Structure formats: structure tokens, C-alpha cells
Amino acid sequence: MYTLFYYPRNASLAPHFVLEALKVPYQLELVDRKKNVQRSAQYLQLNPTGRIPTLVDDEFVLFESAAICLYLCEKHPDGHLIPAEPKQKAEFYQWLMYLTTTVQAELMIYFYPERHTQSALMYDDIVRTQQSRVQDMLTLLDRHLADKTYMVGEQFTVCDCYLFMLCIWADELAKPPLQFEHLGRYLSGISRHPAIEAVCKKEGTELGMYR
Structure with missing residues (x-):
């Protein structure tokens, strides 16, 4: 199952839309910006940029919103979120x-x-x-x-x-x-x-x- 580290209305929003559109199992993990959690040592181990979002797919970790979107679409081409022509x-x-x-x-x-x-x-x-x-x-x-x-x-x-x-x-x-x-x-x-x-x-x- 995918885990999307997110915060509402942040750059995690586009990958969240993609996950929902693909209808794949996923879970959300809140990164509380109000508490500066994105700068915590634990989060920086996942995402050294200290930004949101981060996607975890088993042991594979990916950051940058657009990269996450494209990765998900290429793993699930039947979702047709990237044109084929x-x-x-x-x-x-x-x-x-x-x-x-x-x-x-x-x-x-x-x-x-x-x-x-x-x-x-x-x-x-x-x-x-x-x-x-x-x-x-x-x-x-x-x-x-x-x-x-x-x-x-x-x-x-x-x-x-x-x-x-x-x-x-x-x-x-x-x-x-x-x-x-x-x-x-x-x-x-x-x-x-x-x-x-x-x-x-x-x-x-x-x-x-x-x-």
C-alpha cells in the first residue's frame, strides 16, 4: 500500500488527486506544518529537502510532487492519466x-x-x-x-x-x-x-x- 505524507492544500494535493483517480489502496500520513514536522529528523530521513509531499511504496521513497504523480501513473497505466498518443x-x-x-x-x-x-x-x-x-x-x-x-x-x-x-x-x-x-x-x-x-x-x- 502506498503512503502519502501530506498536508492539506500543499503540494501533496496533486498526488492525492492522482491516487484517488487511480483507485489504488493508499494511506495518508499527516506532516503537521504548524509544528514544523517537515523539518524533524525523522521526516528528513525520508525527504532530505524538508518539503511535502513524500511517497513511500514499500521500501521505495520518492519526493517531488510531479515525480510522484508520474511514478504512480506509470505503475498504473490502466488509469489512463497520461495520454498514450x-x-x-x-x-x-x-x-x-x-x-x-x-x-x-x-x-x-x-x-x-x-x-x-x-x-x-x-x-x-x-x-x-x-x-x-x-x-x-x-x-x-x-x-x-x-x-x-x-x-x-x-x-x-x-x-x-x-x-x-x-x-x-x-x-x-x-x-x-x-x-x-x-x-x-x-x-x-x-x-x-x-x-x-x-x-x-x-x-x-x-x-x-x-x-
């Missing part, structure tokens, strides 16, 4: 890399400006700059989703899990994802996926705003 598969990787290395990275600067300057006077300026940068990215995603139900092709994939996670994080922006025409419609649809509903219920994330 070569061009769609390439597009899938394109968008997953964009979400992980660009959108997520820019959101992290927005949430933690203190990590990117030694002057507290710069915090507000960094936050304003990141609001603008992330809005540009959401605009790009909004255009991409203009005539789409899913991020890639005609099936629910890891990209949808990942984008929904990031949009949950971004709901506090001055212009949150739901205020974008196509992205808002897309999120409303994805919020009704059984895996999304089940995980959000388990983690205490309210989906009413997406309905």
Missing part, C-alpha cells in the same frame, strides 16, 4: 512542465517574498510583481482552455490534477482563477470529477465556490 503525450509533458517549473515556481515567490530579498521593505513590491506575472500565466491558460474540457485531449490527466491544485492556491490573488472566463468554466467542470470531490472532502477544502 505520442503528440498528445508530448503536449501533456509540455503543460505539466509549464505548471511545475513556471506557474508553481512563480506562486512560491508570491507566497514567500522573504526568501527572495534581505530587505523587508521589498516584500510588498515582490508580491505586486508576482501578482502581475501570475496573472499573465493565468491569461495564457485561459486562452488555452477556450474550447477545452481538459488540459490535454479529451481525458482527465495529471495536468488537470496539477492545475486544479495551483488554482486552489491562487484563489487569494487580486484576480483569482475563477474570474477568468474559460479557466473559471474549466475549474467548475473539474471540481465535479469524483477524485477531486473525494480528496477535497478528505482535506477539508470547500468546493462551493467552483459550482
Whole structure:
């Protein structure tokens, strides 16, 4: 059985969606960020980065959210969370890399400006700059989703899990994802996926705003 070390609304959310969508046995192990458990000696033995999530599969330990998602999908290809057709598969990787290395990275600067300057006077300026940068990215995603139900092709994939996670994080922006025409419609649809509903219920994330 898989064990996912998680904290609600953290980067563990996408792998949690994937586990639920694959309908495989798994258990959750809370890493209490309020008590800084992710920095404990015991947790650092599993994940030396001191971040969440971590997946344990028997004696195999894996960290990094996207890597966990891909590992699970490759172990369970019958779940069809990665497209099989070569061009769609390439597009899938394109968008997953964009979400992980660009959108997520820019959101992290927005949430933690203190990590990117030694002057507290710069915090507000960094936050304003990141609001603008992330809005540009959401605009790009909004255009991409203009005539789409899913991020890639005609099936629910890891990209949808990942984008929904990031949009949950971004709901506090001055212009949150739901205020974008196509992205808002897309999120409303994805919020009704059984895996999304089940995980959000388990983690205490309210989906009413997406309905």
C-alpha cells in the first residue's frame, strides 16, 4: 500500500488527486506544518529537502510532487492519466512542465517574498510583481482552455490534477482563477470529477465556490 505524507492544500494535493483517480489502496500520513514536522529528523530521513509531499511504496521513497504523480501513473497505466498518443503525450509533458517549473515556481515567490530579498521593505513590491506575472500565466491558460474540457485531449490527466491544485492556491490573488472566463468554466467542470470531490472532502477544502 502506498503512503502519502501530506498536508492539506500543499503540494501533496496533486498526488492525492492522482491516487484517488487511480483507485489504488493508499494511506495518508499527516506532516503537521504548524509544528514544523517537515523539518524533524525523522521526516528528513525520508525527504532530505524538508518539503511535502513524500511517497513511500514499500521500501521505495520518492519526493517531488510531479515525480510522484508520474511514478504512480506509470505503475498504473490502466488509469489512463497520461495520454498514450505520442503528440498528445508530448503536449501533456509540455503543460505539466509549464505548471511545475513556471506557474508553481512563480506562486512560491508570491507566497514567500522573504526568501527572495534581505530587505523587508521589498516584500510588498515582490508580491505586486508576482501578482502581475501570475496573472499573465493565468491569461495564457485561459486562452488555452477556450474550447477545452481538459488540459490535454479529451481525458482527465495529471495536468488537470496539477492545475486544479495551483488554482486552489491562487484563489487569494487580486484576480483569482475563477474570474477568468474559460479557466473559471474549466475549474467548475473539474471540481465535479469524483477524485477531486473525494480528496477535497478528505482535506477539508470547500468546493462551493467552483459550482
